[in-house]
Amino acid sequence: MSEQKIDAIIVGGGIAGMWALNVLKRCGYSTVLIETGTLGMDQTFASQGMIHGGLKYALSGQINTASEAISDMPQRWRSCLATKSSVSPKTLKHAGNVDLDGCALLSNRxxxxxxxxxxxxxxxxxxxxxxxxxxxxxxxxxxxxxxxxxxxxxxxxxDFVIDTPKLLAHLAANHANSIFRCEANRSTVTRHPDGGYILKLKDTVLHTTQLISCAGNGSAPLIDALNIPTLKxxxxxxxxxxxxxxxxxxxxxxxxxxxxxxxxxxxxxxxxxxxxxxxxxxxxxxxxxxxxxxxxxxxxxxxxxxxxxxxxxxxxxxxxxxxxxxxxPDQQLSVKPDTAYVERIDDFIQCFPTKLTLTPDMADRLLRALSPPEHKLSLNTSHPRATIGSPPW
Ligand SMILES: Cc1cc2nc3c(=O)[nH]c(=O)nc-3n(C[C@H](O)[C@H](O)[C@H](O)COP(=O)(O)OP(=O)(O)OC[C@H]3O[C@@H](n4cnc5c(N)ncnc54)[C@H](O)[C@@H]3O)c2cc1C
CATH class of the missing domain: 3.30.9 (D-Amino Acid Oxidase; Chain A, domain 2)
Structure with a gap:
């Protein structure tokens, strides 16, 4: 069993985790993603795949925070779909973009x-x-x-509608050796005595100071297992x-x-x-x-x-x-949040895109929350890989 240091470990293989994996790798972070089931199997494949500018939140007849926070997103996604040059890590404004060149849409309007x-x-x-x-x-x-x-x-x-299984297949391409089937729980993820977290894979132990939860509906049990009571x-x-x-x-x-x-x-x-x-x-x-x-x-x-x-x-x-x-993220009176959410508590980072559409916004916020990359990873493990799931129909 070898132990290696790694810049970040991502938990959850829906749109949030898979987008984060691509952005972090492009920005030079050593990272892996773990998924308890199949990629996309929960909210991402159950979503309607609409990349929208929030007009549906303005049907009271007034523009508001919810409709404005999201209004640039269709254009931002279209720039990811159109050209590889949109993803230069030097373009700080859009550092959270990924290359979606060639990814299929269900409808362009x-x-x-x-x-x-x-x-x-x-x-x-x-x-x-x-x-x-x-x-x-x-x-x-x-x-x-x-x-x-x-x-x-x-x-x-x-607005337009993206084919979410094709989207995740696109984001998984080239990263098969960084995406593992593993549930983050009390026995696989534990605190390291020197700080940070350790993840136990079949034949390798990874030690990180940045554990990124993109676990969607699995976030609350994970937060509970790792005893981080301030996150709700x-x-x-x-x-x-x-x-x-x-x-x-x-x-x-x-x-x-x-x-x-x-x-x-x-x-x-x-x-x-x-x-x-x-x-x-x-x-x-x-x-x-x-x-x-x-x-x-x-x-x-x-x-x-x-x-x-x-x-x-x-x-x-x-x-x-x-x-x-x-x-x-918990809101007063269970109203819906208007923006993506990233919160860092010590070595744990909780991410919610809150909408598929806002994933690039989530990625921008995640990059701002991360410490710079410092570890190189050379991983040779026979731990099982996670595969793409299918929609619930
Ligand atoms: C019915 C529906 C329709 C929607 N339609 C739209 C839409 O048209 N447009 C839009 O912008 N947004 C839409 N949304 C919202 C959007 O789907 C979500 O915001 C987005 O998919 C969340 O992605 P995620 O990666 O955070 O979560 P998920 O896709 O749920 O991914 C979380 C992943 O984490 C894994 N996981 C959980 N716990 C663990 C653990 N302990 N260890 C390892 N892995 C774990 C899960 O198996 C899962 O694969 C819709 C949502 C729903 C429910």
């Missing part, structure tokens, strides 16, 4: 629609100078496929709906028809499952749905689709639900 004249004063807000360049009303000939037969208004946003986590549940319709229409859009609160009524993305189109639906349906039983949520979703998208055929569609928690 995202849309909003509302039937008839149901938007009320939001129509004026969407047309206002404050939102110039972020939202565009589309004339009927420019509507995307899927709206044939719809009577109402369609807007295009700057909140979990916000969602009851997403999965629909396999008989029609083969793709839809990437928020439905705002007759919205009653500051949240889209339906947030729809389309994915492929066993060669079929699968509609994955969140928004108000999923947040309010946590109070319904699964059967009631399915009935409610059917009625919502028949009301909001009546021009499509919902007969014989298969419905199911997915209940999943979002893990975030």
């Amino acid at each position: 995202y849309y909003m629609f509302a039937a008839g004249n149901t938007l009320g004063r939001l129509t004026t807000f969407f047309a206002s100078k404050a939102l110039h360049g972020r939202i565009e009303k589309l004339s009927k000939p420019n509507w995307p496929g899927g709206f044939k037969g719809f009577k109402g208004t369609v807007y295009a946003l700057n 986590v909140q979990h916000r549940p969602l009851k997403q709906v999965l629909v396999k319709p008989k029609h083969n229409t793709a839809m990437y859009a928020h439905c705002l028809t007759h919205i009653k609160g500051p949240e889209p009524r339906l947030t729809i993305t389309t994915h492929q499952a066993d060669g079929h189109s699968l509609w994955y639906i969140g928004g108000q349906l999923a947040t309010a749905g946590v109070t319904r039983s699964d059967a009631a949520q399915v009935d409610f979703a059917k009625a919502e689709l028949e009301t909001c998208l009546p021009w499509l055929d919902w007969q014989d569609a298969d419905f199911s639900v997915l209940t999943i928690n979002r893990a975030e």
